[in-house]
Amino acid sequence: MKVYKIKVNGKSYRVELEAIETVGSEAPKAEPKAAAPAPVENKPSTPTEAGGQEVLSPIQGVVANVNVKPGDKVKKGTVLLIIEAMKLENPVVSPFDGEVAEVLVSKGQNVTAKERIVVIR
DSSP states (O other): OEEEEEEETTEEEEEEEOOOOOOGGGSOOOOOOOOOOOOEEOOOOSBOTTSOEEEEOSSOEEEEEEOOOTTOEEOTTOEEEEEEETTEEEEEEOSSOEEEEEEOOOTTOEEOTTOEEEEEO
16 A cells, blocks of 8 residues: 555645556556557649649648748658647648649648648649
8 A cells, every 4th residue: 555645725635545456357458549640641633734733731720840842852642741730730741752843831821621732743
């Protein structure tokens, strides 16, 4: 048995805790850890006039980080940027190989779902 002293609303209490052994299937199970959000895959929209493909924001949120700039070569699955929504960071990945033609958003900018964020050619 272990004895602890805790303070609640300014008043001290003495608490004794006893370890309880479990038998068989009643053994405590480890709590699952929260999984990191999976990268969000985008499908490009129609080709742009300049011959590139638009990447659209899959969710509404705030751009937490931009990982590419115009002229960067990207492969399918490369993280283009991170959108923060509901305190979760959601990576947005390139849907195909190519070269970044335009980055249409900047760090700290609010984006809506299906808003154009990057053009890849």
